[in-house]
Amino acid sequence: MMSTAMNAVGVESQSVSIQPPERFLFGPGPTQVDPRVYSAMSKPIVGHLDPYFFKVNENVVRMLRTVFGTKSDLTFVISGTGSAGMEAAISNFVEPGDKVAVFANGYFCDRMAEMAKRQGGEVVRLEKPWGEVFDDADAAQLIKRERPQVVMYVTAETSTGAFQQGKAICAAAHEVGAIVIADCVTSLGAMPVQIDETGIDVAYSCTQKGLSCPPGLAPLTVSARAVQKLDARKTANESWYFDLKLLKDYYLNSHRYHHTAPISMFYGLHEALTLIEEEGAENRWERHHRAQREFVKGIEALGLKMLVPEAHRIWNLNTPCIPEGVDDVKVRRVLMEEHGIEIMGGFGPLAGKVFRVGIMGPLATEEGVKFFLGAFEKALKAGGYKG
Amino acid sequence: MMSTAMNAVGVESQSVSIQPPERFLFGPGPTQVDPRVYSAMSKPIVGHLDPYFFKVNENVVRMLRTVFGTKSDLTFVISGTGSAGMEAAISNFVEPGDKVAVFANGYFCDRMAEMAKRQGGEVVRLEKPWGEVFDDADAAQLIKRERPQVVMYVTAETSTGAFQQGKAICAAAHEVGAIVIADCVTSLGAMPVQIDETGIDVAYSCTQKGLSCPPGLAPLTVSARAVQKLDARKTANESWYFDLKLLKDYYLNSHRYHHTAPISMFYGLHEALTLIEEEGAENRWERHHRAQREFVKGIEALGLKMLVPEAHRIWNLNTPCIPEGVDDVKVRRVLMEEHGIEIMGGFGPLAGKVFRVGIMGPLATEEGVKFFLGAFEKALKAGGYKG
Numbered sequence: 001m002m003s004t005a006m007n008a009v010g011v012e013s014q015s016v017s018i019q020p021p022e023r024f025l026f027g028p029g030p031t032q033v034d035p036r037v038y039s040a041m042s043k044p045i046v047g048h049l050d051p052y053f054f055k056v057n058e059n060v061v062r063m064l065r066t067v068f069g070t071k072s073d074l075t076f077v078i079s080g081t082g083s084a085g086m087e088a089a090i091s092n093f094v095e096p097g098d099k100v101a102v103f104a105n106g107y108f109c110d111r112m113a114e115m116a117k118r119q120g121g122e123v124v125r126l127e128k129p130w131g132e133v134f135d136d137a138d139a140a141q142l143i144k145r146e147r148p149q150v151v152m153y154v155t156a157e158t159s160t161g162a163f164q165q166g167k168a169i170c171a172a173a174h175e176v177g178a179i180v181i182a183d184c185v186t187s188l189g190a191m192p193v194q195i196d197e198t199g200i201d202v203a204y205s206c207t208q209k210g211l212s213c214p215p216g217l218a219p220l221t222v223s224a225r226a227v228q229k230l231d232a233r234k235t236a237n238e239s240w241y242f243d244l245k246l247l248k249d250y251y252l253n254s255h256r257y258h259h260t261a262p263i264s265m266f267y268g269l270h271e272a273l274t275l276i277e278e279e280g281a282e283n284r285w286e287r288h289h290r291a292q293r294e295f296v297k298g299i300e301a302l303g304l305k306m307l308v309p310e311a312h313r314i315w316n317l318n319t320p321c322i323p324e325g326v327d328d329v330k331v332r333r334v335l336m337e338e339h340g341i342e343i344m345g346g347f348g349p350l351a352g353k354v355f356r357v358g359i360m361g362p363l364a365t366e367e368g369v370k371f372f373l374g375a376f377e378k379a380l381k382a383g384g385y386k387g
Numbered sequence: 388m389m390s391t392a393m394n395a396v397g398v399e400s401q402s403v404s405i406q407p408p409e410r411f412l413f414g415p416g417p418t419q420v421d422p423r424v425y426s427a428m429s430k431p432i433v434g435h436l437d438p439y440f441f442k443v444n445e446n447v448v449r450m451l452r453t454v455f456g457t458k459s460d461l462t463f464v465i466s467g468t469g470s471a472g473m474e475a476a477i478s479n480f481v482e483p484g485d486k487v488a489v490f491a492n493g494y495f496c497d498r499m500a501e502m503a504k505r506q507g508g509e510v511v512r513l514e515k516p517w518g519e520v521f522d523d524a525d526a527a528q529l530i531k532r533e534r535p536q537v538v539m540y541v542t543a544e545t546s547t548g549a550f551q552q553g554k555a556i557c558a559a560a561h562e563v564g565a566i567v568i569a570d571c572v573t574s575l576g577a578m579p580v581q582i583d584e585t586g587i588d589v590a591y592s593c594t595q596k597g598l599s600c601p602p603g604l605a606p607l608t609v610s611a612r613a614v615q616k617l618d619a620r621k622t623a624n625e626s627w628y629f630d631l632k633l634l635k636d637y638y639l640n641s642h643r644y645h646h647t648a649p650i651s652m653f654y655g656l657h658e659a660l661t662l663i664e665e666e667g668a669e670n671r672w673e674r675h676h677r678a679q680r681e682f683v684k685g686i687e688a689l690g691l692k693m694l695v696p697e698a699h700r701i702w703n704l705n706t707p708c709i710p711e712g713v714d715d716v717k718v719r720r721v722l723m724e725e726h727g728i729e730i731m732g733g734f735g736p737l738a739g740k741v742f743r744v745g746i747m748g749p750l751a752t753e754e755g756v757k758f759f760l761g762a763f764e765k766a767l768k769a770g771g772y773k774g
Contacts, residue, residue: 017446017661018427018654020439030432030647040405041651042429045417045601047729052407059404079603080467080628083646087628115627208647214432216466216603216649238625240502241467241474259470260417260595262603264428265649267405274404342434 024363026372027344028158028186028317030208030215031360033272037213040271045263049255053263056270057251063273067211067281068184068203068221069194076247077269078218079262082185082206085218087115088242089181089204093226094150095233096120101148101178103134103164106157107348108183116152119238124148130349131160131307131319136168143172149229151180156187158209159348161308161319161356163187170199179226185209188219189276190288190316190360201226207265210288210316212361213272216265288315291364295357298373302380303387307354316364319346319354323385328352331376331383339375411750413759414731415545415573415704417595417602418747420659424600427658432650436642440650443657444638450660454598454668455571455590455608456581463634464656465605466649469572469593472605474502475629476568476591480613481537482620483507488535488565490521490551493544494735495570503539506625511535517736518547518694518706523555530559536616538567543574545596546735548695548706548743550574557586566613572596575606576663577675577703577747588613594652597675597703599748600659603652675702678751682744685760689767690774694741703751706733706741710772715739718763718770726762 025031046052061075068075078088090112094100100121102113105128113123126142128134134153143151151173156163166182173180179201184193188203189210195203201223208215222230222244230244237243241259250258276284292315296306299320307319322328328345332355335341346354359369380387412418433439448462455462465475477499481487487508489500492515500510513529515521521540530538538560543550553569560567566588571580575590576597582590588610595602609617609631617631624630628646637645663671679702683693686707694706709715715732719742722728733741746756767774 016423016427016430017658018430018443020430020433020654023431023433023437025432025434027434030434030650033432036403038429038431038651040403042425043403043405043407044410044425045412045420045595046407046410047412047414047417048602050410050729056405080471081646081649084467084628087626091626111627118623118625118627120625206647208432214649214651215435215647216652236505238505238507239474239478240498240505241471259468260593260602262468262601262649262652263417264425264601264655265603265652267407268651271404342437 022340024339024341026357026359026363027342028209028356028358029206031212031358032363033212033214034275034362036275037268037271041214041264041268043267048260048263049257053261053266054255056266060266060270060273063277064219064221067189067273067276069192070196070221072221072223073252074222074227074248076220076244076251077266078220078242079259080218081215082204082218084242085204085206085220086112086183087239088218088220088244089202090115091119091237091239091242092230092244093179093181093202094119094121095235097122098150099124099146099148100150100152101126101142101146103153103169104128105132105134105160105162106130106154107159108154108157108185109152112152112154112183121150131162133162133164133312139168140172143176143178147176148178151178154183155193156184156314156317158186158317160350161314161317162312163314166198166200174199179229186314186317189284191285191314195221207269207272209358210360211269211272211276213268216262217269285315288360288364291359291366291369292316292318294366294369295359298369302377316358316360318357318359320357321354322352323387326380326385327383328355331379334379334382335375341372341375409727411726411728413744413746413750414729415596415743415745416593418599418745419750420599420601421662421749423662424655424658428601428651428655430654435647435650436644440648440653441642443653447653447657447660450664451606451608454576454660454663456579457583457608459608459610460639461609461614461635463607463631463638464653465607465629466646467605468602469591469605471629472591472593472607473499473570474626475605475607475631476589477502478506478624478626478629479617479631480566480568480589481506481508483622484509485537486511486533486535487537487539488513488529488533490540490556491515492519492521492547492549493517493541494546495541495544495572496539499539499541499570508537518549520549520551520699526555527559530563530565534563535565538565541570542580543571543701543704545573545704547737548701548704549699550701553585553587561586566616573701573704576671578672578701582608594656594659596745597747598656598659598663600655603649604656672702675747675751678746678753678756679703679705681753681756682746685756689764703745703747705744705746707744708741709739710774713767713772714770715742718766721766721769722762728759728762
């Protein structure tokens with residue numbers, strides 16, 4: 001009886017209680033997942049102290065270093081979603097009383113600022129309208145004036161579609177002895193983030209966007225400079241769950257028990273990263289960039305404009321403007337109900353102004369774009385578009 | 388091309404990078420998972436704001452209320468593992484300056500105390516040796532003397548195998564106006580915890596023990612009394628990720644975006660709870676109790692003693708004492724290498740003194756116990772046991 005049947009996979013799939021409607025995930029995330037990732041996630045778990053688990057983790061860390069573009073060994077996976085990665089970064093590296101400079105041009109910078117405040121950081125902000133980016137002079141000016149301990153920015157601002165270059169920010173920060181925390185939630189896996197070359201000290205991401213895996217984990221990488229700041233902390237991280245000093249022991253050093261890692265999610269991430277390794281990270285980034293150019297060509301042929309100028313666009317998340325007189329809620333409803341396609345609308349200052357369309361992972365192909373545009377044209381017309 | 392193939396499941400399972408060794412998980416957790424749960428987890432994800440996801444969450448909450456034994460609508464699932472549930476409970480309900488009384492008789496009470504301290508709580512402890520429990524007089528004495536704002540205890544102490552009754556603790560706490568946080572990490576799903584009847588205000592658990600699901604989520608339930616304390620907080624929770632005020636809006640009220648919930652893990656938990664509903668929670672609890680009696684009979688027939696007296700045993704986690712002269716590391720190695728069976732040893736004051744054996748979920752049957760005992764006897768002999 002205690003045969004391998006106990007660990008059988010592939011039970012009659014119709015008999016389970018979960019029968020989701022079919023969706024094509026063209027939103028900002030979660031995005032479409034390769035069937036191989038689901039297959040890996042359905043493999044029987046081992047224990048969280050099993051040598052097999054640590055082998056899986058070791059491979060995950062190695063493959064993450066490639067997509068992050070870093071040589072840092074201090075690459076972890078946080079057992080929570082992308083926002084847990086943000087909180088892990090901020091709770092470890094913002095100490096009460098630290099001055100924290102935030103480049104604020106979208107929703108997720110505001111979330112970083114909110115978290116830094118809750119950690120007792122003194123937040124100073126440089127503002128730009130949503131959809132714009134900061135140039136090198138802005139970066140230098142804010143940082144030289146404020147001389148913060150921590151600088152924070154978002155690489156790919158999911159709320160606007162704009163990509164923020166980081167080299168000038170990092171150079172100015174390091175000149176005043178600050179470390180830089182960068183949000184790579186939407187960029188990682190779909191476009192180059194080049195942590196080491198850019199000079200980022202702490203970067204975090206999620207699994208459900210550029211990495212094409214279901215949500216549930218948050219990759220995080222940390223520079224030696226940031227570790228020095230961590231080691232010099234005078235207070236313990238208020239969070240035990242996200243305390244990198246403890247996580248470092250569990251994952252990278254003695255394997256001393258901390259928490260029970262979500263094994264199945266690690267299996268999924270391992271497979272998602274293996275798919276990237278097989279394709280080649282640079283080929284994958286280029287594929288996303290190509291799919292975006294196809295997408296924009298189609299969008300402009302329909303007579304729509306993009307919010308963000310070409311040079312500042314995120315490669316995998318697009319914000320076409322909603323044409324005058326179009327009912328965007330109806331467009332999204334028609335896409336969902338008639339085509340099973342999920343996209344999102346804008347929010348905050350961009351509510352009613354843009355659609356947010358992710359062209360990522362297995363959908364970032366010529367066919368994927370064509371499929372989307374065909375349905376989108378119909379939905380736009382249903383929403384009152386006369387163009 | 389954009390056919391249902393994009394969401395196909397059941398790709399050739401041999402072709403994925405994850406090929407785990409076969410394990411029978413007889414440790415304290417994670418424990419064996421029913422194949423139907425894996426099948427549910429491999430279903431294609433929908434978005435975190437998709438009506439289908441909220442329907443899944445609604446069912447999960449309904450079924451969790453049954454296993455928790457509560458009528459409270461304020462039942463959440465935290466997007467992290469059991470320790471994230473602990474941190475969510477403590478960070479929301481221990482405010483800086485609160486006096487926190489901890490019943491300390493094992494490892495996880497110490498973890499609760501550590502988290503409460505990090506939240507700025509003033510911790511007072513009542514100590515017992517690991518493996519012992521507190522009686523009604525102990526409970527009343529500590530609480531009446533200290534008059535705390537928060538009282539914390541562990542129902543099923545995974546490090547010792549002892550189950551702590553909670554009625555006297557809760558009654559005394561409520562008399563002085565305190566709320567009670569109870570750790571149900573190991574108990575939930577495998578034995579009755581009866582939150583409402585006991586008087587517990589905040590209870591959290593994990594998915595990978597009594598619920599027989601992979602790790603990755605933390606069920607949490609909150610009483611109306613505890614919500615009053617939350618609403619009266621003078622400071623914001625330092626944690627944004629675990630802030631129940633925000634999570635309540637996302638899950639239970641307006642469905643306002645907070646974070647991207649780990650959809651696949653919700654699918655798995657939904658199926659694990661459906662399995663419990665099909666069996667009947669009380670039948671399931673009784674099955675675990677029966678399996679434990681079988682287990683203890685077998686252990687005593689081998690000449691071993693149990694650490695915890697019968698009346699205070701957790702039903703699904705056993706701590707047989709290691710006989711004199713037996714090399715427990717070797718016993719565990721033989722179990723793992725020759726039988727694919729994982730158990731754990733004791734640690735802290737119980738290091739080298741007990742084995743920790745979980746008889747849970749699909750393994751909590753007569754056949755499961757027999758299979759374990761057969762292998763255990765051989766491993767004990769290989770470890771030098773002459774009994």
